[in-house]
Every structure is written in structure tokens, then in C-alpha cells.
Amino acid sequence: MPRRRKTLWGAGMLLALFVLGGVIALTRPQDPFRGDLVRDTPFVSLTYSIQVFAWWDNGYVGYQLDSVQMLRFSHVKQTFAWRDMEPTRGAWTFHEADRILAETERRGLRLIARLGQVPDWTLASGRGSDDEKYDAPPQNLADWANYCRTVAARYRGRIVAYQIWNEPNLSREWGGNAPDADGYVRLLAACSTAIRAADPDALVISAGLAPTGTHDDEAHRDDIYFDAMYRAGFQQYVDVVGVHAMGFSPPEYGPDDAERDGIGRWFTFRRVEDLRKIMLRHDDGARQMAILEMGYTTDPINPDYAWFAVTEEQRAEYMVRAFEYIIAHWRPWVGLVNVIYMQNPFWTRANEQYWWSISTFDRYHLPAFMALARMRKVCGDVILPEGKENATEEEYLGNVHACP
DSSP states (O other), X not given: OHHHHHHHHHHHHHHHHHHHHHHHHHHSOOOTTOGGGOOOOSSOSSEEEEEOOXXXXXXXXXXXXHHHHHHTOOEEEEEEEHHHHOSBTTBOOOHHHHHHHHHHHHTTOEEEEEEEOOOGGGOOOOSOOTXXXXXXXXXXXXXXXXXXXXXXXXXXXXXXXXXXXXOTTBXXXXXXXXXXXXXXXXXXXXHHHXXXXXXXXXXXXXXXXXXXXXXXXXXXXXXXXXXXXXXXXXXXXXXXXXXXXXXSSXXXXXXXXXXXXXXXXXXXXXXXHHHHHHHHHTTOTTSEEEEEEEEOOOOSSOHHHHTTOOOHHHHHXXXXXXXXXXXXXXXXXXXXXXXXXXXXXXXXXXXXXXXXXXXXXXXXXXXHHHHHHHSOEEETTEEEXXXXXXXXXXXXXXXXXXXX
């Protein structure tokens, strides 16, 4: 009899523990973005990158890339424009690309190439301005595929990833034509197929979309365009989904907050969470995202941007907080995070892009630059601790970066 009581007592305890475990599982907060689905991580989460402008930079390439080392970032993104590499059909020029890769590798940095910007000889008709016409989709996708193949073959094993186009949901980034998700997917498919044949180890990233609430011939809402890309089957042509996480508001302020306040959901750094949910609806939760543009503007001049500009001090604080938010909430489904920008030496204060830059040639490194250099870096299981508050720029030069 005592033995039976002991057996029943043990069974009861097991049942109680089972029920308790079920209650705990039911009450445990569920990750709405399903990071647990991400098994293959093409980029270590997080991988730190910044966009540079080293092409025909009048000798500033050393300054830009040395600055990236000071940031303790491991990757840089550079545009390899088709019109610069094949200005005349069949006449290729590789001098600038060779030079940039050599300088990047010499510093132990890794390169992501953005592909796009068509040459005159393949321009399709469009209603865009002289600047916009170079972002028109090419007339002949076979010529476009040959450009993608040629670059990937020449730099096989040296270029980590390729971003295919940029913000095609804007008319001005589509040759002045109305945005066309199906057309973009056809362009992506041709380039991706060519790259994968020439360099199977290179990663293919889709274009980041411009966050916008406008939906007309000038722009398509980013969430609607993104969903249309899925319906056109774009995911089969990419390894990583590209997105933009612009700093319209403090980084913790989310789409639901914006909607509650009567502001468009797109007007938040956390807009990418809406896009992640679209991925989940299309059963693509195992795929990683790359943030291809992340930053805040301090623009006091251009009306289209000045209305949401922040101060230099706010930008420094917000960008560090944005990285901390990503570390806490978006790993591992966000891998690469690319900051904008190291300044293009040809920009002036009249250019809106100038004011997104965290480092300028006339003011050197801005507060956001030094804040990003000092902040802690979390890369997989590696944590690079926060740097000294009073460290000089020279002390950071040559520091190890966060990712191997």
C-alpha cells in the first residue's frame, strides 16, 4: 500500500509539472517576427556596414576606408554603376573597381556591391530628368544580365554580396516611369541568375524600398510594392531580403504608435517590422533581412526633408539606440545593417544626401560618427565592448572590427 501511494504521488507530481509547463508555455511572450524560423544566416547577426563613395573620389578612398576602420565596422557598400563600367557596349573599364577592392581588402574590410545605373547605349524611353534616366530599367535584359555576370565573374570570391537596384518603388529610381513590381522582379531574376552562375558563393540581396505612404505614379507604398514582389515570386532569386530603416522618429516608436497618433505607419524606424510580417504571410520567415539604409537626417535646407530633421546630438543618440533596439528585438532575422553615409566628395550642402552623412570632408567626423565608433558591437556571440568616452579618433584607427 505505501508503495502504491508513492507511485500515485509521483504520477501526480509529473502531471502537475506537465500542466504547469503548459501554462508557462502559453503565457510566455511569443515573438511576432518568428526569429526562431531563421536557421541559415547568410550574415552574422549583426554585421556592421556603411555606404562609401570611393569611385572617382579624388583620392579620398583612404580617408573613407580608414574611417570605416575607426567605426569598428567590417563591411562597406559601394555602387558599381553599369554606366561607369561599360560606358560603350563591349568596352569595359575595371580600373576604379579594381582599385577600390584592393584598398578595401588591404584594410581587412569586405565589400558589398550595389548594381544599377544604366549606360546611355541601353537607355529605355522614360519621362525622367537627366539624373533619373540612368535609373531606368534597361531595354535589353540580356545586356543587363551580361553586366551582372561580368562583374561577378571578375570579382568571384572577393565581393561578398550584390544589392540589385535601389528603391524601385519610386518613379525617380525607375527612370521617371511609374513603379512596376513585376518589372523589377524580371530585372532581379536576370541579374540574380547571372551572378549565381558566375559566383555561386556570392549573396544576392533585393533592393531596399523607400518607406512612403504615397501610392500613385510617383511612388508606390512600400508594403504594397513588397507584397507585389512576393506575388511575382521574387524570393526565389534572392538570398537575403533588402529593406530600408530610415530614422523618421525615435527608434523605439513603432508603426502602431504612429497609426494611433494619426501618422502613417511608414513614418517609423520600425517600419521593417511590417515588412517582416509580410514575409511571414508568404511563408518566407526562414529568410534573413538586410537593412541597406539606416540613418537620420539633419537637413535644415531642403523642405522635403527638413520637416523631420534632427539635431546632430539627437542623431548620435538615436542611431546608437537604433542599434540597441535591433540587438534586443531583431536578431537573427536581421543580419546586415548598413549605415548611410560616408559623404560623397561631390555633394554640397544643397544636396539632401549631404545631411544624412555622418562624416564630412569639411567638418570631419560628426557626433554620430564618434557615437557609432564608441558604441558596443554585438556580432553573433562576440561582443565588442563600448569604447572609451574620451578616446581620440587616432586611438580608434586600426581597431579590430566586430565581425570576423
